[in-house]
Amino acid sequence: MTEFVYQSYPQRVVFGAGSLRHLVREIDTLGAKRALVLSTPEQADAARRVAELLGERAAGIFPKAVMHVPIETAREARDEARRLGADCAVAIGGGSTTGLGKAIALESDLPIITIPTTYAGSEMTPIYGLTDAGVKKTGRDARVLPKTVIYDPELTLTLPLALTVTSALNAIAHAAEGLYAHDGNPITALMAEEGIRASAAALPRLQANPKEIAARSDALYGAWLCGSVLGAVAMGLHHKLCHTLGGTFNLPHAEVHTVILPHALAYNAGHAPEAMARVARALGATGAAQGVYDLAKRHGAPVALKAIGMPADGLDQAADLAVQNQYPNPRPLERAAIRVLLQRAFDGTRPD
Numbered sequence: 001m002t003e004f005v006y007q008s009y010p011q012r013v014v015f016g017a018g019s020l021r022h023l024v025r026e027i028d029t030l031g032a033k034r035a036l037v038l039s040t041p042e043q044a045d046a047a048r049r050v051a052e053l054l055g056e057r058a059a060g061i062f063p064k065a066v067m068h069v070p071i072e073t074a075r076e077a078r079d080e081a082r083r084l085g086a087d088c089a090v091a092i093g094g095g096s097t098t099g100l101g102k103a104i105a106l107e108s109d110l111p112i113i114t115i116p117t118t119y120a121g122s123e124m125t126p127i128y129g130l131t132d133a134g135v136k137k138t139g140r141d142a143r144v145l146p147k148t149v150i151y152d153p154e155l156t157l158t159l160p161l162a163l164t165v166t167s168a169l170n171a172i173a174h175a176a177e178g179l180y181a182h183d184g185n186p187i188t189a190l191m192a193e194e195g196i197r198a199s200a201a202a203l204p205r206l207q208a209n210p211k212e213i214a215a216r217s218d219a220l221y222g223a224w225l226c227g228s229v230l231g232a233v234a235m236g237l238h239h240k241l242c243h244t245l246g247g248t249f250n251l252p253h254a255e256v257h258t259v260i261l262p263h264a265l266a267y268n269a270g271h272a273p274e275a276m277a278r279v280a281r282a283l284g285a286t287g288a289a290q291g292v293y294d295l296a297k298r299h300g301a302p303v304a305l306k307a308i309g310m311p312a313d314g315l316d317q318a319a320d321l322a323v324q325n326q327y328p329n330p331r332p333l334e335r336a337a338i339r340v341l342l343q344r345a346f347d348g349t350r351p352d
């Protein structure tokens with residue numbers, strides 16, 4: 001076995017159907033007294049239920065999380081926490097709400113408990129994103145890591161089926177790129193392959209019955225593993241393209257991951273055969289790129305950028321942006337080949 005460095009993070013994870021009931025215990029474990037509950041406006045009801053569960057340990061709710069984490073929202077939440085005498089925050093929701101919690105943690109020492117309700121995986125990473133004066137910045141900082149993560153599959157029962165599928169593919173994307181990361185190691189590879197397997201295997205069961213708790217548990221377990229991989233190793237072309245397309249053309253996060261992944265894998269296939277074999281094996285498919293494409297299509301997810309709001313005349317700009325900065329990727333970044341990749345993704349062509 002070759003030499004490697006594996007960075008694990010000091011986080012506490014509570015997993016299982018109904019585990020939300022341990023929230024007060026977890027706040028106690030942190031040594032905190034009163035929590036500000038964060039959510040999006042769409043999940044304000046879930047935030048209210050959490051506040052009810054907390055009783056007098058709830059300082060208030062702040063249901064204003066939005067995509068891309070405007071810095072003003074993070075500062076408003078932090079000021080609200082101070083005004084209400086909160087000494088911790090509980091973020092219930094997907095990557096946008098977790099992102100708000102992280103932004104608060106970046107500028108204060110408020111500990112964050114995250115209760116993820118999608119499969120985006122942000123709760124397991126020290127990566128943050130913030131929009132300041134219209135410009136989105138991302139970075140890595142151990143301070144933003146949630147101290148505690150409560151994975152309660154019961155809270156994912158309300159996740160609409162379409163977002164269930166694309167969010168699971170978002171998770172799979174972290175693990176797939178993790179398998180060819182230049183700083184990957186046997187531990188992250190194990191997590192990645194198992195994360196892809198668990199996420200993919202949950203989808204047909206959730207399509208048949210979106211309320212099947214065992215399948216919801218498997219999908220959340222997969223998301224945990226895939227998020228851990230995202231937090232531990234460097235991502236490549238796929239994440240770069242999704243970041244560029246999402247930020248520049250305001251495309252929906254999980255959908256853009258779903259559409260791009262088969263094409264990014266096809267681009268890298270010849271340069272990372274072992275990773276591709278592991279992705280394919282985890283999917284029970286003969287090829288990684290085709291397996292991901294077929295998984296998305298079989299479950300009714302979008303497979304074309306043109307179907308999710310990408311303008312055809314933006315493809316050249318996207319290709320330019322993708323090669324602007326060098327970043328690690330198994331295959332060198334070739335603008336012409338990336339432009340072809342984007343065209344295929346735009347049209348929704350199955351990778352060959």
Ligand code: NAD
Nearest residue numbers: 040042068094095096117118120122125127156158159253
């Ligand atoms: P999201 O958090 O924006 O959620 C999408 C919508 O679904 C929201 O309206 C939300 O309230 C709703 N929702 C979430 N869970 C629900 C549930 N169980 N039932 C009903 N509705 C529910 O979407 P996302 O895909 O989870 O996160 C995307 C964001 O997260 C992006 O901004 C992305 O950049 C960020 N992200 C960051 C990291 C990281 O490591 N920093 C990792 C992944 C994603």
